[in-house]
Amino acid sequence: MDRELLIEIGVEELPASWLPNLTRQMAEKLDARLRDLRIAPGAPVESFSTPRRLTVRVAKIAERQEDLEETITGPPVSAAFKDGQPGPAALGFAKKQGVAFEQITRIQTPRGEYLAFHKKQRGKSAVDALPDLMSALLRDIAFPKQMNWDARLEDGRGHFVFGRPIRWLLFLYGGRVVPFTIARAANAASSTVHDVHSGALTYGHRFLATSGRAGRSIKVRSFDEYQARLAEHFVVLEHSERRDRIGRELEKHARRLGARVQQKEHAALIDEVADLVEYPGVIAGFFDPSFLELPHEVLTTTLVHHQHWFPVVTDDGKLKEAFLAVVNTQPQDERVIAKNAERVVTARLRDAKFFWEADRKVPLESRLDRLHTLQFHKKLGSYRDKAERIERLARSIAGEALGKPDAADDAARAGRLSKADLTSDMVFEFPELQGTMGGIYARSEGMREQVWKAIYFHYLPIGVEADAPPTRAQLGEAAVTWAAVSLADKLDTFVGLSTAGEKATGSRDPFGLRRQVQGAVRVLMDLPDLVGIDREISLSNLLRHAAAGVPGAAWQGDLAQASEVFAAERVRYALEQRGVPIEVVRA
Known part of the structure; x- marks a missing residue:
């Protein structure tokens, strides 16, 4: 019977620029490791990510590994026998395989006749094989930069580094927890580092909650329940859904300002900010109209490249003295956040205006x-x-x-x-x-x-x-x-x-x-x-x-x-x- 495999690696915030590649890696590495373990996925491998989690899911994988059958070639027959009796080479080959010499056979190859052993190994249950898969998956994921965080894996290699410290591990097969531990290193410098044990728990948004404490644990048993419960706790799992939500919110706020956002020109920025947040919201801010005297390239660079905010334009394409910012929350009073954003952008634009005026005093x-x-x-x-x-x-x-x-x-x-x-x-x-x-x-x-x-x-x-x-x-x-x-x-x-x-x-x-x-x-x-x-x-x-x-x-x-x-x-x-x-x- 095929069962669902669900893995979530909960981490401290990852840079947005890392997430597209990490999401691809999670699917590719898991698929490769399942095949190496002879547990071929019976459904596509799906991967998801937010700044605080890397998730991968396979709807169907088998309950057991496929049985392994292989032929191990030994010494040539010409060198294996002496006076018609098995010699040291033949007996040594049998001993190495852990069988009596009578179980050794002969095979014909292009190079002549050789001794051989036909080995059959019954596959392990998936539950017994999956911990090895998790160790390999964690080691396989490549980051632009690794962090040492006093962790180790019981895979014979010991010391374990990762892109960011791992805070929780959701590891379910058929709705049941697969036991796995990321251990605290014996020489850990900090007393705040603890073992990370796999479980059936995930965590909601760090700051938002419908009731109770924000960021509390959530128990799940399947991917559908996992995705639904995260949505209830203000985590939008799919990047495409976050991106579409940002697009709608930008358009709605721009209309309120009597303007529009050039979403096609800023498609890359929308993709990027979608990986900065788990539950996107949009706020509107303003700056002094006198800054519109700056070249529009300076204004848009300040907003887009430095702050990851969106300039707004009139119907005829002229910049307005306003901007839209994507935030990772749903503020009760947008103006509180907007005022702080306005202070930041005003300081940047004041510097830019000074540079603009000073630079033009010196000809090229x-x-x-x-x-x-x-x-x-x-x-x-x-x-x-x-x-x-x-x-x-x-x-x-x-x-x-x-x-x-x-x-x-x-x-x-x-x-x-x-x-x-x-x-x-x-x-x-x-x-x-x-x-x-x-x-x-x-x-x-x-x-x-x-x-x-x-x-x-x-x-x-x-x-x-x-x-x-x-x-x-x-x-x-x-x-x-x-x-x-x-x-x-x-x-x-x-x-x-x-x-x-x-x-x-x-x-x-x-x-x-x-x-x-x-x-x-x-x-x-x-x-x-x-x-x-x-x-x-x-x-x-x-x-x-x-x-x-x-x-x-x-x-x-x-x-x-x-x-x-x-x-x-x-x-x-x-x-x-x-x-x-x-x-x-x-x-």
């Missing part, structure tokens, strides 16, 4: 000398050196590779100023705005669109998707100069770091070399749509041209070949991401 051209104080790479010099290389390369790409000599001067100027905002107070405080603020400051100085937009967008594109920003409409008159500066920056970074000995290996790419080449590939692939230029441009030639401007770069031999192979791999990746058949890509 006057900031170039300060770039000498910022090192790009110890073998490649400062950012001023890099800016000068970008200037020369952007001029050459615009005039020669793109065939637009009339745009060469604007491209060169944009390239020269592209890194100037790195010395600004605004970018020091809001590093997400580098490049963007350079373009905004250039615009405020009255520079041509061909210059300020090229600076504004030069870090883009990041992805290889055809719809990744920027769009042709966003680029406007600056399409050619942007393409020249963007290519120059990315190619200089890739070529320079490659000659300096930096490499992308496996999942490690600290300098973002893959991203740099993928951005250049996307520019070249979409030149007709983005720039209006339909001509074939060799990426290999551009790489060699960029290398010519890097002091001491020897772009030849193994280095040049390896770098061009790396770039070709990025081209293949881009084509695959756009759905080009694999056989066409390989051709």
